[in-house]
Amino acid sequence: MNKNSDNKTAILLMHCTDRQGIVQNVTEFIDNNRGNIVELDEHVDREENVFFMRIVWELKNFLIPEDKIGDFFEVQIAAKYNMRFNLYFSDQKPRMAIFVSKMSHCLFDVLSRVQSGEWDVEVPLIISNHADLEPVAHGFGIPFKVFPVTKENKAEQEAKEIALLKNHRADFIVLARYMQVLSPAFIKEFPDKIINIHHSFLPAFPGAKPYHSAYKRGVKIIGATSHYVTEDLDEGPIIAQDVAHITHKDSVDDLVRKGRDLEKIVLSAAVYEHIQRRTMVYNNRTVVFR
Amino acid sequence: MNKNSDNKTAILLMHCTDRQGIVQNVTEFIDNNRGNIVELDEHVDREENVFFMRIVWELKNFLIPEDKIGDFFEVQIAAKYNMRFNLYFSDQKPRMAIFVSKMSHCLFDVLSRVQSGEWDVEVPLIISNHADLEPVAHGFGIPFKVFPVTKENKAEQEAKEIALLKNHRADFIVLARYMQVLSPAFIKEFPDKIINIHHSFLPAFPGAKPYHSAYKRGVKIIGATSHYVTEDLDEGPIIAQDVAHITHKDSVDDLVRKGRDLEKIVLSAAVYEHIQRRTMVYNNRTVVFR
C-alpha cells in the first residue's frame, strides 16, 4: 500500500448483502491485476446484513485499462454478490452547482474553499431565485443565473434549471441556504446528488423558523444538519451534524448568528465528504468513510 | 464584595416585570443593611420583558436577622415590583430523594458525588419500583424503599411515596432513569422540584426507545436532556443538555453505551445547578446562572 501522491487512483464504493469472503475476493481482484491498494474501509450493517466497502488503489501498473475496469469488476465480482458499485478516478474533478437565495454565509464559505484550492472541484454555475447575491458570484468569477420561483411557474422554472444543469454537466448540487422546496420531479433527476443544510439538529425543529422554535422550547443546544435531499422534506439521509451550546442569555438573534457558523461548517463538511467520494446511501442512512 | 469562604451567605433569586431601577434598589437594600454582595447575576428576557436576578451576600454584619430577611425584602422591595422571589441560606443542605428503576449508571454517579463530598446534600432515601438496586443503595448506606407500580395501584403507591417524601422532608427529587411516568397529582406536589434525565436531545426523540429511533433516523449526534418534570411528558423546562458524535459504525448497543455517559454527566450537571440554587423557571424555560 505504498502511496505516491502523484499517482492516479481508482476509487470504488460498493454495497451488497453480506457474505463470507467478499473482502478477500475484492482485494484479490485488485492485487492480481497489480493494483496497489492505498485505502480500504469496510462496514457491515448487522441489522440489515449489508456489506459496504470503499477501496482506493493506484492505477500505475494496473493491468486492466481504465475504461474497462468497471466492466471487469461487474463480471468478475459484482455479479457474483449482486453488488451495487460506483467507480471514480482521482483525476475527475466533480462539477458542483450551487443554489442560493439571499443569505451569503454558506455561499462565501463554499466559494472561498474552491478559490483557495482547498476543494478540488469545478463550479460551473450558481442558481438563485433572487438577484441579491449576483455580486458575490461575480467576485469569484462564476456565472449566476436567476430563476424567480412562484407557485405558478415552479415546474417551468425547474425544467429550465434542470436543462441548464445538464448543459453544464453538473455532477451534484449544493443548496447553500436555498429557501425554496424542490419538487419531487427535480429531486428525481439528482438522486443522492443534492446536499442541503438545515438549520437545526434534525429531527428536532424541521420546517421553517427552527431558531424561533428552539428559543421557544428553551433548548440549551442548537444545531445544523446537512443531508441528501429526498422527496420527504428535511427527512433525507444525514451526512453531517454539529451543535453549539447556548444559554438563557441568547436571544433569537443570537441563535441565528451562532447558527450561521454551524451551518457553513456543517454544510462544507458534508460537501467535502461527498467530493472525496466517501459517502454511500442505504435505507435513508449514510455510511461516511473517514 | 470581599469573600470569606467561612462566611454564611444568603442567596436570593427573583423575577418580575422589567422596570428601571431594580438592580439599584435591590443592591441598595443589601448595602444599606451592611451586606457584602459576593455574587450578582441578572438577566432580562426581552421577548417577555421579564427581569431575573440572583444575588448572594454575606450575613456576618447584616443588620436584619436571618428569619426576618424574607419579610423585610417582601415589604421593602418585592411588593413594589410585584416580584416573586426565593431566599436560601448557604448552611441549609438540600435534601435530595432519588427515584430509580433497574439501571445503575446515574445512581452510581449521583451517589459517588454525595459520598465524596463533591455535592453538599443530604440523601434521606431512594425509592424504586424494583428491588434490583437495593444493594447499591445499601453500599452507600442509604434507605431504599420499593414501590412496585401497576396501572391499578399507581395512585395508591404514589400517595404512599408522597407521604414518605414529606416525612423525610425531601426538598427535591432526582429521577435517575426512573422508568415510570409520574401522575399529574404527584408532580403538583413538587413543582419545579423533580429533575429527570431523558436519553435524547429533546425535542428530538421524546418518549420510549430514543436510541432505537436515533439509529433508525441515521443521526450523526446523540444527546441527553435534563429537565424539570411537568405534566407534559418530556416537555418540561430544560436545565442541561449535551451530545456526542456517532458514526455509521455505531450500533444501537453502542448508542446505548455512549448514551449512558451523557445521561449521567448531564443529569449530574443539572442537579448541581439546582443544588447551588442557580436555576429559575419561567414560561417553561430555565434561567441557569453560572
Next chain:
Amino acid sequence: MNKNSDNKTAILLMHCTDRQGIVQNVTEFIDNNRGNIVELDEHVDREENVFFMRIVWELKNFLIPEDKIGDFFEVQIAAKYNMRFNLYFSDQKPRMAIFVSKMSHCLFDVLSRVQSGEWDVEVPLIISNHADLEPVAHGFGIPFKVFPVTKENKAEQEAKEIALLKNHRADFIVLARYMQVLSPAFIKEFPDKIINIHHSFLPAFPGAKPYHSAYKRGVKIIGATSHYVTEDLDEGPIIAQDVAHITHKDSVDDLVRKGRDLEKIVLSAAVYEHIQRRTMVYNNRTVVFR
C-alpha cells in the same frame, strides 16, 4: 431595563480593587441620571480581589450630555474607587485593520462577515507582507497595501505601517494568519488592540508548525487560540479557544485542513467579542462578558 433597539446606548467597562457597594453606586449614578440599564455583567476575581463590570444603558433621556459622561463618571465614581474604565457609544463603528500573508481562509471569513453586515465595523485597509491576496481584498473593495518584511527593513516597514494605520484611524488590528512576528515597538502602539489566531490550543505547541508537532505527539485533539498580542510570543491573554477531535487516520495535511475551520471560527469569535466591547484584560487574562 426596557430595550428599544433603535436607541443609542453607552457601554461602560470598568475594573478596580473590589470593595463593598460598587454595583449600587454605579447603578445609582445611571438611574439617578435617568439612564435605562439594558445590560449588566459583573465579575469578581477572588484570587486577585478585582472587581469587573460591563454596563450598558440607553442615552435617550440621560441627563448628562454624551461628551461629558466620561468626565462625570470619573469625578463621581471612578476616582472614589481608583477605577480604570472605558466608555463607548453604540453608534461608533470600530475601525478594523487586517494583516494577512498568503493563506486566505481567515481573511475570507472575516471579510464575508463584514460584507454581509454580520459585523458592524469599518475595514479601512488590509496590510500584507505578500501581494498574493490582493485580488481577494479588491473583490471586497478594500485597499490593500504590501509591505515586504526582511530582518533588515523590519523597523522601517513597521514604522510605515503604524503611520498608515494611524492615518486610517484604525482602532484595532486583526492578524488573519499573518506570518510575521511584530516587534515590541509596534505592539506598544496598540496595547490590547491586536488580535491574533494561533493554530494550536495554547499553551500546547507554541511557535511554528504546531500541526506537525501535534501529529508527532499523537494527540487526539487539535485546537486554535485567539489572543491579544503582547511582547511574549503566543503568550498574550486568550480571548477564545476551540478544538476538534482527530484520530490516527488524520495525516498532517488532514490536521491542517481541519485546523483551518477552527482557526477561522475562533478568530472571528474573538473579533466579535472585541467589537461588541465585551472583553477586558487584566493580569494577562481576559474577562469576556457574554
Next chain:
Amino acid sequence: MNKNSDNKTAILLMHCTDRQGIVQNVTEFIDNNRGNIVELDEHVDREENVFFMRIVWELKNFLIPEDKIGDFFEVQIAAKYNMRFNLYFSDQKPRMAIFVSKMSHCLFDVLSRVQSGEWDVEVPLIISNHADLEPVAHGFGIPFKVFPVTKENKAEQEAKEIALLKNHRADFIVLARYMQVLSPAFIKEFPDKIINIHHSFLPAFPGAKPYHSAYKRGVKIIGATSHYVTEDLDEGPIIAQDVAHITHKDSVDDLVRKGRDLEKIVLSAAVYEHIQRRTMVYNNRTVVFR
C-alpha cells in the same frame, strides 16, 4: 461476515512495514480456513510506512484449533511480512488491577462500570498508597492492599506490588488518579499495559497542579488525557482526550470540579478501548480502531 453474537471470536492485531497484498493474504488465511470475518479495520501510516490491521472472525467452523492459530499465523503470514501481532479470544476476560490514592471519582466510575456489567473484565485487586478508599473497594467486594510509598521504600514496595500483581495474574493496570510516579523498573514489567489519566490536555500543563497552571494562563478550555505510561512522565502514547469550555467566572476550584468529570469519562473511554483490544502502540502514538 454474518455475526452470531453467541459465537466465540478471535481478535488479531498486527503491524508491519507496508507492502502490497497484506490485506489479501490475511483475509485469504482466514477465509481458506473457514473463518467468518466479522470486523476488519486497517490503517497505513504513510509517514512511517507502517501497516496496521485489526481483524475479528468467528471460530465456530474454523479449521485450525484455537491453540494452534498463533503458530499457523506466525508461519504462514507473519514471518513473511516480519509482522508483530497479538491474538486474543473473546472469552478471555481481561484482568484489570486498579491503583488509587485518595480521590474517589475515577475509582467509582470504573467500578460502577464493572459491577453493572458494562465492562466484561475481572478486577482481582485494588492497590493504594493510602487506606482512605478501602471502604469503597469493600463496598464493591474487591480486595484492597495498601502500600505506603516513601523515597526510601519505593523500590521495595514496588517489588511487592509487582509480585502481587503477577500472583493475581493482572493483565493490565489502571491508574485511577494514583498520585505516585512509578519507577522505570515497574513500568518495564507492564509495557503498554498501564493506563494513566492526566488532568490536562497534554502536552499542555504536564506535571503537578495543571488546573492551577490553566487558571493562571487564562485558558478558555481545560482537558484530560489518558495515555499508556512510559518512562517519560506524561509523555506516553495518548489513547483518549477530551475538553470542556470554561470562562473567566471559573475559579481554580471550578476547574477541579469540572475536570473531575472529564477525568473519569476520558479514563474510562481509554480503558474501554483497551479492553476491547482496539489499541495498538507504535512510535509513541496509538492506533485506536473504532
